[in-house]
Amino acid sequence: MTAAIVVKDLRKRYKDREAVRGVSFEVAQGEIFGIVGPNGAGKTTTLEMMEGLRRRDGGSVQVLGMDPAREPYRVRERIGVQFQMTAIQEKMRVDEALALFASFYRRRGDVAKLIAMLGLQPYLGQSFKNLSGGWQQRVSLALAAVHDPEIIFLDEPSTGLDPAARRELWEMIRGLREQGKTIVLTTHYMEEAEQLCDRVAMFREGEVALLDQPKRLVARMAGWDYIDFVSDDASLADIERLPCVQRAVETDGCIRVHGDDVQQVALAVLVLADSRGWRIRNLRFAAGTLDDLFVLLAGGEASGEARREGSAAKGEGSVAMGEGSGVV
């Protein structure tokens, strides 16, 4: 693959805390690359160091072969940026904003085509503040793409959008990729990462915890089926003692039990419940999703350790968190 972006051991420290702690990854040309992670994981900081908007404290960044800290203007000529908070003057009209931003660049994009693709035609005469959140987001996407950039950076583009608007946004991002653009986006919606991204880097506390194709990340979770049910009187400790059970957790009265053979697990749990007289409701089978992986990661070391211990004790290899993920 030809790398559009190469990030090596990137670091950023704010006064009292290290926000980015040795992040490395590459983004291929034409790829949709996702950075996911909970709030405060360092996504925005990483993005803005790639855009040359924040000074880094260590490591290196190459964007289209250039260092954005050294040649910010040459880099900005060829990248498009959308911030988490859309920001243009409230009373500026959409067509005026497009013309203004287009005039900032030497390179000229096909603005008419962009307007058609984003469906902005009916809104060109509207001022920015009169648009709904979804349309404001489209305008800011248009501003990021107005000069036909090679790379587009999107910081949480779908935050605050309703599900329908979010799906439309995905279509537009795919459309931009079809024009050969490289897309780097951050999100905290796992579904978005799964649907949209070719590869996903999962950030946790300023580090890359996992990096892979979403379907391979999901596959890691595939062996990780579980049952869950609601019960007021079941004993977690007793369930964990069952030989076929790897691990049991309780959240808000919902008990989730993991094991390699979930059918066996279900049977064993039901038999146990019957003998102890527990009441079990809403029993269902479920498969691990990217969301589970995210929750696991966001939960940090504690849950990761517990899982590893759990599987080690039973001598079963399933998902080993935080290992073997590495950088591609």
Added chain:
Amino acid sequence: MRSFVNLARSEVRLFFRERQAVFWTFLYPMLMIWLFGVIFGKQKLGGVSYAGMYVPSWIGVSVLTIALYTIGTTLTAYRERGILKRYQATPVRPWTVLGAHVVYGVLVLVLTAAVMIAEGRLLFGLTMPKSVGGVLFATLLSVFALFPFGLLLASLAKNVRSAAALSALVLNIMLLFSGATFPLAIFPAFLRSLAHWLPLYYVIDLLRTAWNQKGFAGSWSDVWVLLAIGVVSIALASRTFRWQDA
């Protein structure tokens, strides 16, 4: 160059969409000239007609209000709303953005001045300056001193509200005590010496001289003080001015 022209044009366009801003910028000085004209209109002040004193003086005040609000407070708002950061993510140079704002401010100033001069001629028999070049020079020098001064104040403010409050404070002190409104002669000595600490005092003195005399005789010190205010403000503002919050 294309981005410079477009930015300036865009600012002017946005300005005229702000009804309140337009009202205050144009109507307020006109009202004040009229009001003070009702009070002092028939008097000769230091051998000069009312209009000859007050129209140049209000041109000076306009330079200050534009510096404080049209430039300073607006840029603080742009910083707070992330608009400056959005520009930063493009190839536009910081000096292009600032330069465009200066040009836009000068344009608003020219329009305000034209309106006030017209009013002075129609209502108060304003005579045109002996040396138009002298007035232009004095005005440009005032812009050179006060626009960076406004930017400096704005860069010291945490947010738009404190920028606006700071601007209001500075504007009111200068309006009262720099001789722009009430003649300094009516104040006690210690208030008169306060005037010498206010940049607007030098702007007003120079503009009045330029309008009513040939040459700056007796006012060259104003020129040097204003040059110094401009240079110092630019030096300080280029250190304190931020493009994004924190």
